[in-house]
Amino acid sequence: MTARLDRPIARLADDFDVVVIGGGITGVCVAREAASRGLRTALLERDDFGSGTSSATTKYIHGGIRYLEQYDVAVVRESLRERRILALGAPHLVEQTQFIMPAWRWSKPPTPLLGAGVLLYDALSFDRNVAAPDSLRIPHPKWLSKSALLKRVPWLDADGLQGGFAYHDTLNLHPERLLLAYAQSAAAAGAVLINHITVDSFVGHDVAGDFLVEGVHATDRLTGRSLEVRARVVVNAAGPWIDKVLGTLGRPTGVGVDRSKGVHVLTRPLGGGVVRDAVFARAQSGRHVIVSPWMGKSFIGPTDTPINESDPVVTPDDVDLILDTVNSTMSAAEAPLTFDDVELTTIGVRPLIKHTDTTVDPTDMSNTPDDGGDTYSASRRHELYHHVDRGVRNLWSIGGGKWTTARATAEEMVDELAAHELTGVPMRGFDTRSAAAHGTFAWADDAEPFLASAATSLVEAGLSSQSAELVARLYGTDHRKIAELVSDDPDLARPIAGSGDVEAQVIVAVVDEAARTLADIIDRRLVLGTVSRVPETAIRRIAHIAAPLLGWDDTRRDHEIRAELDRRAALDSHWRISPARA
Ligand SMILES: Cc1cc2nc3c(=O)[nH]c(=O)nc-3n(C[C@H](O)[C@H](O)[C@H](O)COP(=O)(O)OP(=O)(O)OC[C@H]3O[C@@H](n4cnc5c(N)ncnc54)[C@H](O)[C@@H]3O)c2cc1C
Known part of the structure; x- marks a missing residue:
């Protein structure tokens, strides 16, 4: 097989x-x-x-600490058990991330209750380090003083800040x-x-x-x-x-099914790119968003809005809600986020169990x-x-x-x-x-030595170090396919639009990974579509490489390019509003 x-x-x-x-x-x-x-x-x-x-998640393999507020201990325990299983099965595609839960004087739940929740979360993850290599080990949570917290997350509002709880969850780098x-x-x-x-x-x-x-x-x-x-x-x-x-x-x-719309925004990095921790930013309104440092930017969300329809779009109100929530937790020294800071959005529909068994x-x-x-x-x-x-x-x-x-x-x-x-x-x-996921070099092993040696061989094949590091992570053992393609045709090491992706990935996407549309390639095989707005030149270049492999003649290729440009423009047009409103 x-x-x-x-x-x-x-x-x-x-x-x-x-x-x-x-x-x-x-x-x-x-x-x-x-x-x-x-x-x-x-x-x-x-x-x-x-x-x-x-593909629209907050990118965490996590226990869901906030479900403890709903006393959903069984879901949290099962999720914490699975967090470990998924991490050990694909160490190259996950990263243990420190989360900060800031505590302000006005916090709800109040600080002692937050602390109790963090401790319970830790207790429920009693098996978290079984068989885990050092790089995947999760330490016990700790309390950070106000000054220690502000050193790590300088963008936080210091007014009324008491400090913060630091605990870990697993980042699903590219779901x-x-x-x-x-x-x-x-x-x-x-x-x-x-x-x-x-x-x-x-x-x-x-x-x-x-x-x-x-x-x-x-x-x-x-x-x-x-x-x-x-x-x-x-x-x-x-x-x-x-x-x-x-x-x-x-x-x-x-x-x-009860449906709930969940939106995220990708923005310039809060705190200027020095922050390594994810922050559980809970506003005085009681709303919260998670601000994750991701690919050099801030990935912020989600919203959680009950909806009737099954294929919703992102609206200006969704973006407003996220920006208002995070801005209200920020220090006056950090410029508030506006619509202009939003590079792209993601949207997904949560499939939730309907509360009653209605016929x-x-x-x-x-x-x-x-x-x-x-x-x-x-x-x-x-x-x-x-x-x-x-x-x-x-x-x-x-x-x-x-x-x-x-x-x-x-x-x-x-x-x-x-x-x-x-x-x-x-x-x-x-x-x-x-059982490890495909592409995993070894179950429950430290990814770093593998990633370093894979990146070295990709650099030797002709990739830049940025691309080599990305490709090693994305493909695991399949990075060799990229190296072989580039060895045969060095032009395929050409980067695509600064994302770190290279042209050889387009070939692997079509030949080995069943990508059949430009969206499949751009949004789910490469990282291009998830890390920034995608320039038209990149879409054209990708179509040019993919067309012969997909049997597209020039007319079909141009049609697919047009359709993809229109699709992406439509996604943006639902929420992007004039700077005047922002
Ligand atoms: C905003 C947001 C953030 C989230 N964050 C997290 C998180 O950080 N961590 C976490 O663990 N969970 C998170 N979740 C929950 C998680 O994303 C979902 O529970 C999970 O992705 C659901 O997967 P699924 O396969 O059931 O549904 P889907 O991923 O929606 O898959 C269903 C598939 O069925 C296909 N389909 C529908 N109709 C047909 C048909 N007639 N024929 C063939 N195919 C069909 C659809 O095209 C779709 O691809 C989040 C959810 C949202 C919305």
Whole structure:
């Protein structure tokens, strides 16, 4: 088996044990888990792997300290256990980050309660350092005096500041690449993963009033071709869209989704780029955002706004909310952030467990939160729905969850399949908790020596040191593919628009990583689309390299360039407002 993602659509004619709908982190982890246990597995993603909520996160593999305020201790404990498992399985794509929770005289919860929460968080992560190399070890939290805190985070408002609690969580450096690594692991285990294919409805028939699912009807969005994919059981892992997928059954399933919009902004670095800690900036209003130093800038968010629609856009109000919150925690010496400081935004929809088991009318696609809209305090737990209870056999849906807990959810999901629809199907053992993600040089090892030697060989191949360091991180052991391409054609070491990406990555994206659109390449294979606004020249250059590999003639290439320019402009146009308003 190969880890190569090459969109093997002809293989969808096979009979599968499991078909997974959705290529976010949940679906990808289910596919990895199922295929690794020897199940014949297919995953169908309507857009690109990770293009939904999974690429719009705050970038933390974390326990979720603030869920302690909701007494969600079980979710926090599970997440802390998973934080360790994910970090050890991909040391090159994570970094332990110190978080600061500043305490002002007016803080709510009050300082002693914040301290108690931090201590409980630490206690719940009792196994955090088991088998961890020094670089991934997490120390106990500590209290920083006001002066020590201001030295580390000079942009904080000193007025009423008492000091701050310092604790650690794990930065998911490039969630798109870690998700891809799991997709590659699934492919290496034999799963068939196809992006740009939409599941339209279920294949099946009625038996004594029940609907027996036998697979799915799907449309290949690249060719328009309709397909039928047959499987013993289907797992609906469509995240915030699970109810839409279930809606095609035409009967109530009792499953709904509460949706919450989450926005981040990427800005100039607060504190001038010297701050290394992430800051939990809680304003007097009670709102908070996390300010993370990331790729030389500040990544700030998220918002948490209940919504009815499933495909929202970023509005000026979202950006205002983030800027107001962070500005109100800043010292007068730091210039307040304005709209002009925002380079780009991200947006995702949290799929949250609906509070009550309302029977969803299949014709009603709206989903108003039951309590009038407090998604901030809604639990981040996950739920597995077995639709047999409502007369639909061979179908499961996965609701809620977090990026951090997706692997555990997948393990539980495949255990359920083994206990129900797939009893008697032979499976092999799979040590999911200590299986490294594709590209990992060694499980639970210190990444630094590997990254240093990979970067040296990439520099020898012709990359700049900035690009070499980035490529080593993004690709892990696959950095050799980039080195080989550059050795054959030194021009492919050319950097793209100052992001650190090089042209050889475009080739790997298309040939080995199933990128089929310019957005796939720019936003989820390279870092270009996530670190800054993307200049038109870069889009043109990428299209020029990708076109022959994707079979695009000049007309098609120009059309794709235009479409990508328009798409990016539209994303910005929803929130970018005149400097006068800012
Ligand atoms: C702003 C924000 C910040 C977050 N920060 C964190 C964080 O720091 N750490 C953390 O652990 N969690 C975080 N989360 C939560 C986490 O991102 C989500 O729980 C997780 O990504 C959900 O993954 P998923 O695979 O279930 O959904 P998605 O990633 O949305 O994947 C579902 C996929 O299904 C596909 N799909 C839908 N319909 C169909 C169809 N008909 N056919 C085929 N495919 C279909 C979609 O295209 C999509 O790719 C955050 C969430 C948000 C919104």
